[in-house]
Amino acid sequence: xxxxxxxxxxxxxxxxxxxxxxxxxxxxxxxxxxxxxxxxxxxxxxxxxxxxxxxxxxxxxxxxxxxxxxxxxxxxxxxxxxxxxxxxxxxxxxxxxxxxxxxxxxxxxxxxxxxxxxxxxxxxxxxxxxxxxxxxxxxxxxxxxxxxxxxxxxxxxxxxxxxxxxxxxxxxxxxxxxxxxxxxxxxxxxxxxxxxxxxxxxxxxxxxxxxxxxxxxxxxxxxxxxxxxxxxxxxxxxxxxxxxxxxxxxxxxxxxxxxxxxxxxxxxxxxxxxxxxxxxxxxxxxxxxxxxxxxxxxxxxxxxxxxxxxxxxxxxxxxxxxxxxxxxxxxxxxxxxxxxxxxxxxxxxxxxxxxxxxxxxxxxxxxxxxxxxxxxxxxxxxxxxxxxxxxxxxxxxxxxxxxxxxxxxxxxxxxxxxxxxxxxxxxxxxxxxxxxxxxx
Ligand code: SF4
Numbered sequence: 473x474x475x476x477x478x479x480x481x482x483x484x485x486x487x488x489x490x491x492x493x494x495x496x497x498x499x500x501x502x503x504x505x506x507x508x509x510x511x512x513x514x515x516x517x518x519x520x521x522x523x524x525x526x527x528x529x530x531x532x533x534x535x536x537x538x539x540x541x542x543x544x545x546x547x548x549x550x551x552x553x554x555x556x557x558x559x560x561x562x563x564x565x566x567x568x569x570x571x572x573x574x575x576x577x578x579x580x581x582x583x584x585x586x587x588x589x590x591x592x593x594x595x596x597x598x599x600x601x602x603x604x605x606x607x608x609x610x611x612x613x614x615x616x617x618x619x620x621x622x623x624x625x626x627x628x629x630x631x632x633x634x635x636x637x638x639x640x641x642x643x644x645x646x647x648x649x650x651x652x653x654x655x656x657x658x659x660x661x662x663x664x665x666x667x668x669x670x671x672x673x674x675x676x677x678x679x680x681x682x683x684x685x686x687x688x689x690x691x692x693x694x695x696x697x698x699x700x701x702x703x704x705x706x707x708x709x710x711x712x713x714x715x716x717x718x719x720x721x722x723x724x725x726x727x728x729x730x731x732x733x734x735x736x737x738x739x740x741x742x743x744x745x746x747x748x749x750x751x752x753x754x755x756x757x758x759x760x761x762x763x764x765x766x767x768x769x770x771x772x773x774x775x776x777x778x779x780x781x782x783x784x785x786x787x788x789x790x791x792x793x794x795x796x797x798x799x800x801x802x803x804x805x806x807x808x809x810x811x812x813x814x815x816x817x818x819x820x821x822x823x824x825x826x827x828x829x830x831x832x833x834x835x836x837x838x839x840x841x842x843x844x845x846x847x848x849x850x851x852x853x854x855x856x857x858x859x860x861x862x863x864x865x866x867x868x869x870x871x872x873x874x875x876x877x878x879x880x881x882x883x884x885x886x887x888x889x890x891x892x893x894x895x896x897x898x899x900x901x902x903x904x905x906x907x908x909x910x911x912x
Contacts, residue, residue: 643748
């Protein structure tokens with residue numbers, strides 16, 4: 473009799489080697505384990521560590537991705553898997569192999585979106601990779617966007633204080649990203665934006681975790697005021713370039729070959745949408761799904777509650793930004809869904825789905841006609857809602873300048889750079905034609 477992966481016994485001998493079940497991480501193990509978290513967005517994720525520590529978890533956010541991570545990923549994940557999967561698995565295995573962590577006292581955190589595309593399989597990719605690499609006692613913790621990470625006492629237990637801290641982290645991470653991306657291309661004193669960004673990140677690291685009554689409006693107002701005081705030269709004179717696409721590639725500077733820096737070097741201003749939009753897109757999905765399928769009432773209720781809660785808090789920051797003479801606030805998720813609906817069905821919920829289209833429409837509507845769409849090579853969902861709608865957008869709007877850029881382990885950076893340079897040349901030319909005096 474042999475035991476299969478589901479735990480059932482069978483008299484049939486397996487013909488192929490089935491990966492062994494990795495051990496389970498229970499919340500009670502938190503004292504003994506270090507949890508490795510793959511990097512996704514340096515601003516947001518650097519705020520995470522302290523908040524988890526407050527709850528007794530030793531979370532270690534891995535640093536930037538380099539070429540070795542990708543090579544490591546390719547060693548354990550089939551190269552027909554998505555590029556983000558290769559990057560994430562590679563990062564975690566590289567850390568385990570580095571010798572910095574005891575594999576029996578280290579757990580691996582991986583996000584799980586439970587959608588219709590391959591992101592649902594990231595956990596399985598990682599399970600196989602961990603076994604192949606010989607780390608049989610390393611547990612894997614799946615983390616779901618609906619703030620659950622396992623059943624009963626498995627995984628990370630989301631307490632109310634922790635949820636509150638997570639919301640603050642993403643709200644303020646988005647705010648800092650928005651403010652710094654706007655200021656950096658025009659800074660009078662080179663490096664002043666980065667200095668200000670680091671100052672506020674340090675401030676938030678302790679503020680978010682230690683302040684019992686963390687006043688979002690008050691803190692947001694302080695930060696916005698500080699960034700408004702940064703001396704800038706030629707503000708708003710450069711072409712704005714929106715960045716849309718697959719979530720990891722959009723925010724992870726290591727994975728997207730430092731796209732924001734390239735845009736800035738080429739004379740543009742990068743505009744990157746909020747990470748919270750992605751969480752809200754996943755949560756609102758339950759509402760739109762009911763058109764074709766049945767979604768349990770409790771699931772819909774929970775998602776609707778979380779959307780309201782997130783938008784309620786984001787509304788406070790939006791209010792502060794509306795009063796700013798320098799910065800533009802983000803849009804409500806319902807508004808984005810409405811924008812997407814004018815082009816395609818909001819039932820496109822695989823990958824970045826309708827959010828990708830919504831971001832592009834929103835950019836066109838707000839005077840950002842230049843867009844770079846980053847997508848993993850062979851990512852079918854994002855090719856449909858990204859590349860697939862360009863023709864329609866060109867029909868609707870003037871001067872549309874959208875460049876899709878594919879990423880995979882074999883893509884040459886030179887090729888990507890040439891495409892960005894070409895797009896920037898068109899962006900600069902269009903801007904000069906529209907605003908000959910250089911301001912708009
Ligand atoms: S969205 Fe694309 S890249 Fe991401 S998991 Fe799905 S298929 Fe892969």
